[in-house]
């Protein structure tokens with residue numbers, strides 16, 4: 001008998017296409033899993049609205065649940081409450097660090113001071129002697145920084 | 161919600177979607193042509209974000225009208241588009257694109273804060289979501305306004321010339337239309353004119369700090385969102401060409 005717990009576990013294997021080590025569950029993208037009379041209804045929420053990986057994630061989530069033997073699977077996109085980077089789990093923050101990406105600061109709903117804070121910790125050496133080079137990096141969710149200690153650039157996952 | 165309100169709301173969503181979509185398309189024209197690689201990537205990502213916002217508004221409209229999003233975007237003629245003329249003007253030089261995006265970003269932030277309190281819940285939720293993302297747009301474009309305004313004599317001159325051109329166009333964003341009255345009664349959306357004061361205060365403060373002189377011409381070239389320049393026709397011809405040539409294509 002497959003329960004919602006099994007579905008959540010299976011979804012841990014669905015990775016964010018732009019962050020291959022991190023799952024859609026750890027990212028806080030999957031908001032709800034409902035199982036009733038053999039059909040599964042999943043609610044997901046977009047990180048950044050313009051994220052080109054959203055459709056891929058929606059397909060991957062549906063495919064993963066079908067692979068468990070369910071034929072009736074719907075994946076609904078919800079905008080409320082809006083996704084916040086505070087939902088990124090600690091496990092995912094460690095993986096971001098391993099990927100050389102500084103995880104976002106937890107802001108507890110007070111985003112503006114964080115969005116304008118010109119400090120990010122270098123993921124290589126831990127120095128805060130860094131400078132923002134660009135608010136928009138190679139993908140929407142990342143900004144680009146320069147570490148004066150390493151004399152090299154790095155990326156930060158933006159707080160949202 | 162009666163039919164009148166529903167029609168007005170669908171129109172409002174079309175205004176929101178068309179402004180974002182056309183601006184996103186214009187900005188995307190910089191992809192591969194940005195002044196430096198980092199800016200090329202940054203501005204492309206901003207364009208992508210606006211495209212995502214346009215899609216969000218279109219999906220809300222689809223819930224009301226039943227019109228498919230792709231049909232609305234790719235099979236609607238220029239005369240049926242309802243964007244302001246500000247966003248359809250050619251991308252110009254870097255100063256032009258940065259300043260246009262800046263003026264629009266401030267408008268969006270002021271507007272979205274109000275829409276987030278809409279009595280129509282899907283609209284309020286979408287506005288709240290989009291608003292936090294716009295914080296980063298404004299941070300980016302406001303920095304460019306300062307950089308170019310206080311930069312070299314040439315960059316300053318280009319910014320001032322652009323500001324003189326864009327300022328009247330930007331005023332069209334604050335023109336009240338017949339739909340706004342019906343929506344105001346229902347608490348679904350505020351009238352555009354009520355946003356002008358805050359927009360003007362924010363932009364004037366920042367532009368003045370960048371040594372730019374606020375133009376005295378506040379008359380928009382048109383007040384009718386059905387009224388377009390020829391630039392929109394050529395933009396849509398390009399944007400819609402693939403979809404119209406292969407209407408059954410899927411990707």
Ligand SMILES: [Zn+2]
Nearest residue numbers: 122125147150
């Ligand atoms: Zn370092």
